[in-house]
Amino acid sequence: MTSPLHGGLGGWEGADQPNDTGAAVAVEKMRRDLMAAKATEPSAAAPDSAKRASKEMPKTAATESPPSAPVAVNGAACADGVSEGCSTRAVIGSDVRWPAPVPSTLSLDERFALCRSVGAECIQEDELRALLEKKAHPICYDGFEPSGRMHIAQGILKAINVNKLTKCGCVFVFWVADWFAMLNNKLGGDINKIRKTGEYFIEVWKAAGMDMTNVRFLWASDEINKNSNQYWMRVMDIARKFNITRIKRCGQIMGRGEGDDQPSAQIMYPCMQCSDIFELKADICQLGLDQRKVNMLAREYCDELKMKHKPIILSHGMLPGLLEGQEKMSKSDPDSAIFMEDLSADVNRKIKKAFCPPQVLEGNPCMSYIEHMVFPMYGEFRVDRRDQDGGPITYTSFAQCSEDYLSGRLHPGDVKPNLSRYINEMLEPVRRHFQDDPHAKKLLATIKAYKVTK
């Protein structure tokens, strides 16, 4: 168990080690499949909110009548609404809205190693192995507040991780956290703008090269409204079981500091996010390290209730922002992040300006992107450079590449244009989608006009 939240490059201990383990073979095969995979239309039905959002929007989501989706049967037998095994909700993996999940072709060891490689931290590894042994289709989830544009940590890095997990047979739920964005006052708390942005997020993910077979998109407001009794029972129960200090300690999950002056939403939000985990029956919380406090809360809650199976926490590291000292990408500073539909001129300019101290890996965003995006996707980093600068070279492992960087044989001037080339290649399908598809194009124009609030 491990890494500090911002452990620099060394903190990502679950990251791919392409050359040594059985997992390397699986990672490599996954990478090739990923490259070959054409982003197909998702099998999921269009989310109710998305459909509604294109029509006229009701004043508040809470006043909408629950949609009559063919989901779970209500389990009236559960008096407190919170006991383990009491299910009033859809079992996402076998929800009738989607075709059955596709099983993995990998062995248990390969599945474990590939899943594990997603996390900079895993709580706990033995539970992960036992889960994979028991379940062909564990449910993983990550939640996103739709606000602003999507950066490459939410787009590319997420796609890499999702492809690994679905390759292991997992079902991955993208939780479009519209109500959470509203609670967190994003986009001025305007639910209509938030939903539009949610539609744009889904549009980006669909174009980002993800294998959609075991992927599901769910809107928080829709699912909560469908199972509102059980959901709010759980929220209240969580609120009863933890004191204010403990809940406030989760402030980071909203991107807020503990000392910040906060509306009371800072108490509601973590209780709700914790409830989501149970609502979704998530076996694996696959969110960023910045979300670990609430995931830990969910495990503590399981202890309180003496639940046998706790959600496993598989946290990915945070992709740093482009400028010095930025531990993660921020949307309010457009120069700290590369956005999914940035033009190549934007990418080149941002990378050119990026922090990239020679011979230093710690806190170096360029080297971090090479490690966490280029190697997992391409299995190599090809440096095209003039003969007088050392001539072209192709690294086939990050270890090799970082060694040369530390020694000064690989210079920031070599790293930057080549990194830009890779990122541009990764973004090209998304860029094209937003240029060529009229619906996507309009959506992007709409959300670009919104004023992003922090």
Ligand SMILES: N[C@@H](Cc1ccc(O)cc1)C(=O)O
């Ligand atoms: N807190 C997450 C969003 C989120 C909301 C609800 C969840 O269940 C999960 C994640 C963020 O800040 O991005």
